[in-house]
Amino acid sequence: MAESFFGALKNERVSRVSYTTREEAQRDIIRYIEFWYNRKRLHSAVGYRPPGEVHAEFEELRLAA
Template sequence: MAESFFAALKNERVHRTSYPTREHARRDITRYIEFHYNTRRLHSGLGYRTPQEVHNEFLNRNDAA
């Protein structure tokens, strides 16, 4: 799964963007992960749900227990 994540990150963001500094790259990649990858991108390994949906489900199950 990690290889799939890094492939998507590189193809969808890093290779399409020119970063003037490392700090710009770090902020842009963090934004991509937090606001696009975790909230919108569906994952077959997660039953075609987003990582955020799976995380919320996990938290709700733990709160109910």
């Protein structure tokens, strides 16, 4: 899974952007991970659904039990 993540990070973000400073790269990569990769990107490990949707479903089931 880690290999898949780093491949996606490289192909979807880092290879497409030119950073002038290390701090700029860090901010951009964190933003990519927090707001795109973790919330919106479809993940094969959870049935090609966004993780936020899977988490909400889990919480619903947990509260109903």
